[in-house]
Amino acid sequence: MTEQTQVGSRPAMLVSDTVLEQLQRVADTQGIAANELAEQAIRHFLREERRQLLxxxxxxxxxxxxxxxxxxxxxxxxxxxxxxxxxxxxxxxxxxxxxxxxxxxxxxxxxVLPDPQETYLIRSPRFVCESNVLNRLVVTLNGLAAMTEVSG
Structure with a gap:
């Protein structure tokens, strides 16, 4: 194990030499510093933990x-x-x-609404013909979508 050092008022994290070497190899292949890669990995882990909690x-x-x-x-x-x-x-x-x-x-x-799940409608930037009676006009707005039916 690496030695524990003080960073500000908090102790630094301990990381095994094996993990540190692996981290350094990956960082070298990506052309970034090992501490930057470690920071990215920890932030990714914390985001995923938050997503799972929510x-x-x-x-x-x-x-x-x-x-x-x-x-x-x-x-x-x-x-x-x-x-x-x-x-x-x-x-x-x-x-x-x-x-x-x-x-x-x-x-x-x-x-708290009557339906516990939110419903999203998807829009597409094309016309879809379904019989000669109904056409669906699709309009895209910022990647979010809703489909509008038009009698034709």
């Missing part, structure tokens, strides 16, 4: 949806660790409280 919270929201709809319809709710931790009709007020009470952890915030 996915679990989203699943908890769906499981709680019927109960939330009965008690908090139209309100914004905060889900953390699989449970309701706060709610408010005003999203900004809820966000301010969450910044105080949960400053370093991701918390799912969703509005």
């Amino acid at each position: 996915q679990r919270e989203s699943e908890a929201f769906c499981a709680l949806h019927e109960q939330l709809l009965a008690t908090h319809a139209g309100e914004f709710v905060a889900i953390y660790d699989g449970r309701l931790v706060d709610y408010d009709r005003d999203q900004e007020s809820l966000l301010l409280r969450l910044d105080t009470n949960f400053p370093t952890v991701p918390v799912l915030i969703k509005q």
